[in-house]
Amino acid sequence: MTDIAAPAAASIVVPHLPAERLARRVVTGAVPTKVTTRSPFDGSPIAELPESTPEDVTSAFARARLAQTAWAKRSVRERAAVFLRFHDRVLERQAEILDIVQTEAGKARKHAFEEVLDVALCSRHYGRRAAGYLRERRRAGALPVLTKAVEVRHPKGVVGLVSPWNYPLALSIGDAIPAFVAGNAVVMKPDTQTALTALWAQDVLIDCGLPEDLWQIVLGDGPVIGTAVVEGADYVGFTGSTRTGREVARRAAERLVGASLELGGKNAMIVLADADLDRAAEGAVRACFSSAGQLCVSIERMYVHQDVHDAFVDRFLGRIQAMRLAPGYGWDTDMGSLVSRRQLDAVTRHVDEAREAGATVLVGGRARPDLGPLFYEPTVLADVTPEMAVCAEETFGPVVSVYRYTEEEEVLTRANESAYGLNASVWTRDTRHGEALARRLRAGTVNVNEGYAAAYGSAGAPMGGMGDSGLGRRHGAEGIMKFTEAQTVATQRLLPIAxxxxxxxxxxxxxxxxxxxxxxxxxxx
Known part of the structure; x- marks a missing residue:
């Protein structure tokens, strides 16, 4: 096993966070129960946040419905203008939100910046394109000339969103933007650990012109408050585990409301024999270890052609050994912390069980309490076999398994064997051939010569999963149309259809x- 020369932990200067002011935006009763959130970097307390009750969720929906009626009467362009202002404000005030995201999620600053980029791109895209997506469209009528048919789009009403802790800005307001622009209100339950991030976005959006009651934020235990959000919504958006996603889908189906679910992934990367190995190795570091691997589209399986396997692995391991792991708020860190003890335990279990069953740890493979209570080294495993949990189960941490292959048909079969189908990556100098292979991979997004950012950052293109990775898409036309109801208005002229x-x-x-x-x-x- 090769060691990682990470810098020793330094003292952390924690930025001032407006936690007390933001906490007052949570929908709660008069004397709520409070929970203390703690920094993944060092375990220090961040904020005392109030917890909502099911009755608070009911109240939040009532206020949201009143606000939504007036909001829906505004033109699409007027609604979109709020988010064009928000685009500018997020970029101007990015230092504030980077501090909050890092404090709550423990990620490196450059990985927190990915969320700022995503929200800016999403705001600009729907700010500019929503009117076109939602405009009335003439459709072919039953009888040419005699029948006029028009498709009209109406907002669903109040959208319920349950957002996760791993990308607390991008997966909270990033998902809410198209819902708002389409004319809906939103009741959201962010993960309590990263709630300040969503509350900050809400605060800024209100300054940009979003009506105060249109976005309601509730906090609390997922099975209680999350369930109440799902059961009160006219449409449900959920990002999280496949197990919980199935339950969300069941509850939505019982009420005959739609749902969009982005769930787990066991994403594959394929390195072809003609790949630029330096570029592929550099891209693999980003693909595997951004946000410490706590990213639904991160790479956890890597298939490398036999002819270039050793040369690629040498380059990959060399770059990992040079990674800088540390807590803190500077731009000079390559990977931060895991977010919770639960995540650390899951990563440790996968690696330790694989090692005991015969897997080889090429680099990493251990926790780093000298850096912080939840740090774990970027880890590469070889000799992984199907009976090991790390082979097929989502790890959701900084762990990737490397496999050899010889034939393209073989590697396509192996990459597609997973029950998941969220993201994949292909590396080759022949991009036309890479694109052809991409079309044969069972994944909602496939990146050629990139790990995940090319597809995810293309705000005009749909992003989501197949199989156990979920239902529906975010981004692009599908990302906003799902928050609308289609209505056909047909007018018959001159002659009846009889x-x-x-x-x-x-x-x-x-x-x-x-x-x-x-x-x-x-x-x-």
Missing amino acids: APFGMTDEQWARSLTLSLRIMKTLRVR
Whole structure:
């Protein structure tokens, strides 16, 4: 095993956070129970946050519904203008939100910055494109000329969002933006550990012109408060584990409301024999260890062609050995901390069980309490076999397994064997061939010569999973249309759709049959 020369832990200067002011935005009763959140960097307390009750959730939905009625009456362009202002404000005040995200999630600053970029891109995209996505559209009528058909889009009403801790800015307000622009209100339950991030975004958005009651934030235990959000919503968005996602889907289905679910992943990266190995190794570090691997689209399985396996692994391990692990708020850190003891235990279990069963730890493989209570080294495993949990289960930490392959058909089969289907990555100098392989991978997004950022950062393109990785898509047209109800308004002119002028029903049927044949011949759509 190769050691990682990480810098020793330094004293952390914790930035001032407006925790007490932001906490007052949580929807609660008069004397709420409070919970203390703690920094992953060193375990120090961050904030005392009030917890909501199911009755508070009911109250939040009532206020949100009143606000949504007036909001929906505004034009799409007027609603979108709020988020174009928000785009500018987030970029101007990024130092504040980077401090908050790092304090709550324990990630390196450059990984927190990915969230700022995502929210800015999403705000600009829907700020500019929403009017086009949502405009009324003429559709082919039942009878050419005689029937006018128009598709109209209406907001769902109040959207319930349950957002996770791992990307607390991008997966809270990033998911809410299209819902708001489409004319909805939002009741959200962010993870309590990272709630200040969502509360900060809410505070800034209100300054940008979002009506005060349109975004309601509740906090509390997922099975209680999360369930109340799901059961009160007109549409549900959930990001989290596949196990919980199934329960969310079941509850939404019982109420006949729609749901969008981004769930787990066991994402594969394929390095072809002709890949630029230096570029691939550099990209692999980002793909595997951004946010300490606590990213649903991060790479956990790596398949490298036999002809370049050793050369690639040498380059990959060399870059990992040079990584800088540390707590703190500077830009000179390559990887931060895991977010909780639960995550640390899960990562430790996967690695230790694999090692005991015969896997080889090429680098990393241990916790780093000298850096902080929840640090774990970036880890590369070889000789992983199917019976090991790390082979098929999502680790959600800084761990990747490396496998050799010889034939493309073999590697495509192995990459597609997972029950998950969220993200994948292909590395080759022949991008046309890489794109052809990408189309054969069972994943909602596939990146060629990038790990995840190319697809995820393309705000106009859909992002989501297949199989056990979920339902629905964020970003692009699907990312906003899912928050709307489609309505057809059809107007019949001159003649009814019935036998006219004394025709018998049989004559009318023969006339329609002839008309249909003529329209097909004339290629009428």
